[in-house]
Amino acid sequence: MAYENIIFEKEGNVGIIKFNRPKALNAINSEMMVELGDALDRIEGDSSIKVLVLTGEGDKSFVAGADIAHMSSLPPLQLRKFSMDGQSLFFRLENLSIPAIACVNGFALGGGCEIAMACDFIYASEKAKFGQPEITLGLIPGFGGTQRLPRQVGKAMAKELCMTGEIISAQQAKEIGLVNKVFPAEELWDATIKTAQSIAAKGRVSMSGIKKCIDRGFDLDLRAGCNVEADNFGYCAVSPDGKEGMTAFLEKRKPDFKGELF
Numbered sequence: 001m002a003y004e005n006i007i008f009e010k011e012g013n014v015g016i017i018k019f020n021r022p023k024a025l026n027a028i029n030s031e032m033m034v035e036l037g038d039a040l041d042r043i044e045g046d047s048s049i050k051v052l053v054l055t056g057e058g059d060k061s062f063v064a065g066a067d068i069a070h071m072s073s074l075p076p077l078q079l080r081k082f083s084m085d086g087q088s089l090f091f092r093l094e095n096l097s098i099p100a101i102a103c104v105n106g107f108a109l110g111g112g113c114e115i116a117m118a119c120d121f122i123y124a125s126e127k128a129k130f131g132q133p134e135i136t137l138g139l140i141p142g143f144g145g146t147q148r149l150p151r152q153v154g155k156a157m158a159k160e161l162c163m164t165g166e167i168i169s170a171q172q173a174k175e176i177g178l179v180n181k182v183f184p185a186e187e188l189w190d191a192t193i194k195t196a197q198s199i200a201a202k203g204r205v206s207m208s209g210i211k212k213c214i215d216r217g218f219d220l221d222l223r224a225g226c227n228v229e230a231d232n233f234g235y236c237a238v239s240p241d242g243k244e245g246m247t248a249f250l251e252k253r254k255p256d257f258k259g260e261l262f
């Protein structure tokens, strides 16, 4: 499939998706969602991609939300489909077997904030802005924002952001735990790629184990979560990467992880 609304490229072992509708501040329409789904299929089928980075084309916006003009033109059944497609796409992103980093270079509003939250963590430029302003449109977040935001920043803060529609700075987003790190705009990309490459150099099997344990365990009680961890620990420890990592340590050399299952 040829892409018009996203750019998909590879830099070494890092897959890169750029939202590419800069004139509309990279707002999400149905075509962009179809292209994003296709790119995720390609990423899942390409074992050389070990980390995914998502960012926005242009210097102003990551994603300024769902395309308001597009949404307002859809009849009820298509709106329902738009919402369901978006939700399942974001679940796919969240459940990718490899880590995904949101590199937020500007506005991450509404659906844009929701995409960033479906990634494993967020790096942001000092110029980035975050918010769930749907209330100002007479709407509510429709791509998981009422669910992921409270899990990330706590119920009361999520309620305040969704109820006021307030747009906050990258620094405020960091203070409430939405963003991991904030960089000057010109340093954001290199810092993100450096972290992505550091993750890509680790074992794929244990990376996926960490992701599964933290995501699945988060909604479980402590004992059940620790059971998930024990299962994954056992699996990683006997995998070729696990054996290689421990052998390399004992032989005082760098590990050569292959990412093979068994």
Ligand code: DAK
Residues within 6 Å of the ligand: 023, 024, 025, 027, 064, 065, 066, 067, 068, 069, 079, 080, 082, 083, 086, 107, 109, 110, 111, 112, 133, 134, 137, 139, 140, 141, 142, 143
């Ligand atoms: N949709 C469509 N076009 C957008 C847009 C958006 N979300 N955001 C910006 N644009 C367009 C503007 O219309 C403008 O286009 P032209 O007039 O040049 O043709 C261009 O991008 C530049 O924007 P501005 O001229 O407004 O730029 P400013 O710097 O002055 O302002 C801004 C930037 C980001 C503060 C402002 O553009 C803005 O407030 N944008 C809207 C942000 C927003 O409210 N985002 C949330 C969208 S609602 C659902 C599933 C999901 C959702 C809802 C329902 N289902 C259940 C069905 C999700 C909803 C949302 O995400």
